[in-house]
Amino acid sequence: MIWTPLDTWIVAAAAVAGAACALSGSFLVLRKMSMMGDAISHAVLPGIAVAFILTASRASGALFIGAALVGILTAVLVQIIRQYGRVDHGASMGVVFTVLFAIGLLLIERAAGQVDIHPEHVLFGSVELVPLYTIRVLGADLPRGVVVVTIALVANLVVFAALFKEFRLATFDPELATTLGVNAKFMHYLLMTLVAITTVASFEVVGSILVVAMLVVPGATAHLLTRRLLPFLTVAVVVAISAAVLGHLAAIGVPPLFGFEDTSTAGSMAVVLGGLFFVAFLFAPEHGVVAKASARIGLRVSILTQDVLGLLARVTEGAAPTSTPRTTTDTLREYRRSPFRRHRSGLRLGLTLLRLRGLVRQRDGRYALTGAGRDAASRILRTHRLWERFFFDEAGVDLSELHHAADYLEHYTDADLQGALSEELSRPVTDPRGRRIPE
Amino acid sequence: MSVDTSAARPSPAAGDASVSRSDTALRVADLTVAYQRKPVLWDVDLAVPAGVVAGIVGPNGAGKSTLIKAVLDLVPHASGLVEVFGKPYRKQRSLVGYVPQRESVDWDYPISALELVEMGLYRKIGWLKPVTRAYRTQALAALEEVGMADFANRQISRLSGGQQQRIFLARALVQDAAVYFMDEPFAGVDAATEKAIMGILQRLREQQKTVFVVHHDLETVREYFDYLIMMNMRVVAAGRVADVFTPENLRRTYGGRLTLLDRAVDAIGGIRQ
Numbered sequence: 001m002i003w004t005p006l007d008t009w010i011v012a013a014a015a016v017a018g019a020a021c022a023l024s025g026s027f028l029v030l031r032k033m034s035m036m037g038d039a040i041s042h043a044v045l046p047g048i049a050v051a052f053i054l055t056a057s058r059a060s061g062a063l064f065i066g067a068a069l070v071g072i073l074t075a076v077l078v079q080i081i082r083q084y085g086r087v088d089h090g091a092s093m094g095v096v097f098t099v100l101f102a103i104g105l106l107l108i109e110r111a112a113g114q115v116d117i118h119p120e121h122v123l124f125g126s127v128e129l130v131p132l133y134t135i136r137v138l139g140a141d142l143p144r145g146v147v148v149v150t151i152a153l154v155a156n157l158v159v160f161a162a163l164f165k166e167f168r169l170a171t172f173d174p175e176l177a178t179t180l181g182v183n184a185k186f187m188h189y190l191l192m193t194l195v196a197i198t199t200v201a202s203f204e205v206v207g208s209i210l211v212v213a214m215l216v217v218p219g220a221t222a223h224l225l226t227r228r229l230l231p232f233l234t235v236a237v238v239v240a241i242s243a244a245v246l247g248h249l250a251a252i253g254v255p256p257l258f259g260f261e262d263t264s265t266a267g268s269m270a271v272v273l274g275g276l277f278f279v280a281f282l283f284a285p286e287h288g289v290v291a292k293a294s295a296r297i298g299l300r301v302s303i304l305t306q307d308v309l310g311l312l313a314r315v316t317e318g319a320a321p322t323s324t325p326r327t328t329t330d331t332l333r334e335y336r337r338s339p340f341r342r343h344r345s346g347l348r349l350g351l352t353l354l355r356l357r358g359l360v361r362q363r364d365g366r367y368a369l370t371g372a373g374r375d376a377a378s379r380i381l382r383t384h385r386l387w388e389r390f391f392f393d394e395a396g397v398d399l400s401e402l403h404h405a406a407d408y409l410e411h412y413t414d415a416d417l418q419g420a421l422s423e424e425l426s427r428p429v430t431d432p433r434g435r436r437i438p439e
Numbered sequence: 440m441s442v443d444t445s446a447a448r449p450s451p452a453a454g455d456a457s458v459s460r461s462d463t464a465l466r467v468a469d470l471t472v473a474y475q476r477k478p479v480l481w482d483v484d485l486a487v488p489a490g491v492v493a494g495i496v497g498p499n500g501a502g503k504s505t506l507i508k509a510v511l512d513l514v515p516h517a518s519g520l521v522e523v524f525g526k527p528y529r530k531q532r533s534l535v536g537y538v539p540q541r542e543s544v545d546w547d548y549p550i551s552a553l554e555l556v557e558m559g560l561y562r563k564i565g566w567l568k569p570v571t572r573a574y575r576t577q578a579l580a581a582l583e584e585v586g587m588a589d590f591a592n593r594q595i596s597r598l599s600g601g602q603q604q605r606i607f608l609a610r611a612l613v614q615d616a617a618v619y620f621m622d623e624p625f626a627g628v629d630a631a632t633e634k635a636i637m638g639i640l641q642r643l644r645e646q647q648k649t650v651f652v653v654h655h656d657l658e659t660v661r662e663y664f665d666y667l668i669m670m671n672m673r674v675v676a677a678g679r680v681a682d683v684f685t686p687e688n689l690r691r692t693y694g695g696r697l698t699l700l701d702r703a704v705d706a707i708g709g710i711r712q
């Protein structure tokens with residue numbers, strides 16, 4: 001793998017395009033209209049085509065204007081069809097953008113003889129060719145694609161920085177925004193214009209599929225990872241730039257390892273983008289699959305160990321600290337009432353976990369609570385019996401139902417709640433059956 | 440049907456010329472709203488005096504929320520006039536505060552409770568300008584007032600339903616409006632929040648604000664409100680609670696769904712479709 005200045009320009013173009021898409025795309029994601037990016041990015045084609053035909057040039061600013069106008073037209077048509085056409089937002093977008101896209105294709109076909117434009121260029125882009133077309137900017141020869149996407153990125157940065165709080169409000173609650181003097185319609189069409197400009201600028205650099213990916217995936221990833229708007233946008237931009245860099249590295253670095261030619265950079269970037277999202281999906285600290293699963297497992301473990309402790313506390317209650325249970329009948333009765341009657345492996349696992357934590361010790365095949373274990377067990381018994389007292393006194397729950405109700409809540413009761421419960425009940429010393437509530 | 444009770448009310452808080460010009464906080468005339476050609480509000484007339492806490496009650500689908508949204512220009516009206524203190528609503532926007540239904544927004548949105556409350560100050564802050572520390576302090580004070588200061592930096596999805604409702608109210612408080620519209624603030628809240636909302640209503644009443652509250656629980660009407668709008672597509676009755684909260688009006692509001700008017704509306708819908 002050899003990194004050349006050409007590679008730097010390719011990555012720069014894709015990274016800047018990605019950052020621009022990630023910014024406007026984040027607001028689409030937050031407004032729950034991600035597919036509007038898809039719709040607009042396809043629907044602008046007739047705008048581009050007409051601009052080409054009128055000016056017979058690819059470099060003109062007319063292209064931006066044409067695309068932006070059709071972008072807004074798309075948003076307006078989608079709104080009108082949804083309002084009066086008795087269809088949902090998705091169907092309305094589907095109708096508008098496919099028709100406009102097809103019109104664009106026809107126009108380009110007609111014009112292909114006169115101007116240098118091909119549908120493939122518009123659709124699939126050609127990031128590898130970015131360094132080849134240069135224009136003079138401020139006395140330096142820069143790749144045209146890089147200049148164009150930089151303009152789009154600057155437009156995004158300026159608008160979102162200037163109207164940060166207005167977008168924060170109008171994206172969260174458009175109706176409230178309108179009553180507060182931030183016209184939600186204006187903000188909506190401003191966003192649509194930005195999306196149109198951004199997608200058109202990014203098209204020839206990275207192609208339409210990667211544009212849609214860069215609009216949606218960074219925002220979706222940021223949603224998993226952040227809880228504030230500014231970090232949200234920052235993470236989205238970082239994800240887009242990382243995908244550009246890693247995607248190009250993968251495109252030129254990975255296939256040769258297996259004896260193949262370089263692969264498509266844009267395709268590789270989109271795959272990396274998907275990979276980054278998947279990593280966040282799995283490992284996000286709060287919303288990730290792993291975090292949720294481990295929280296669930298943690299809860300089950302704590303319920304299991306508390307149940308075992310509760311059982312041990314009940315069978316050893318009243319007996320001398322180190323001796324065996326009072327009678328076999330008592331032990332059996334408590335055991336049958338415990339959740340372990342139907343799953344003895346749980347009991348064994350719970351005992352093992354408790355032994356590892358030093359709350360239970362084992363001697364000659366017999367289990368006994370340690371000092372710390374007795375304290376923990378008393379706390380559980382206390383919570384359980386306080387809840388029984390509460391349900392019996394305050395809610396009139398029947399004696400036979402008490403155990404179940406209390407059994408559930410005891411796992412979710414921390415020291416604070418336990419204290420409050422005791423105060424509420426005027427510090428009772430016995431449960432409804434007259435058994436002692438341990439201190 | 441127009442019920443005028445604007446007489447014999449003290450003038451609202453002085454100091455704001457546009458407020459003191461009229462004793463009628465909200466005047467609605469001939470307001471009709473239709474979704475998909477089917478009318479949901481039919482010829483609504485109202486004249487509500489300044490300084491009252493007004494409940495808006497009626498069965499599901501009676502158009503209570505739609506009335507608020509039509510007044511706030513959030514749904515297009517087929518016809519009608521809305522005046523706030525004697526001038527069209529559009530000219531009086533800065534005098535009006537809105538508390539939407541809690542379910543109407545996405546609570547996963549990445550902002551904190553404090554940032555949500557700050558939104559109520561955006562009009563005062565103005566376009567393009569950032570939220571400065573002075574404004575932040577105001578928002579914090581409002582959070583304090585609704586007992587939510589400890590949660591200022593919490594992301595809004597990590598609040599309970601009642602807490603979410605309270606930060607909505609804090610946002611309305613920082614607006615310092617003359618007229619408030621609250622869409623079901625009491626829906627599904629805990630006892631602490633209910634008490635907090637009642638305290639806020641009481642305080643707004645003392646400050647001579649006018650408050651409209653869409654409400655479901657008929658048992659608390661006498662306790663919370665001094666003015667009542669009973670509606671079922673049209674206004675059945677509006678006036679002092681003591682005058683209009685009668686069994687007869689309740690029956691006309693809630694009972695006998697298939698009134699002559701309903702039948703007429705169904706017939707119109709059938710022809711147009």
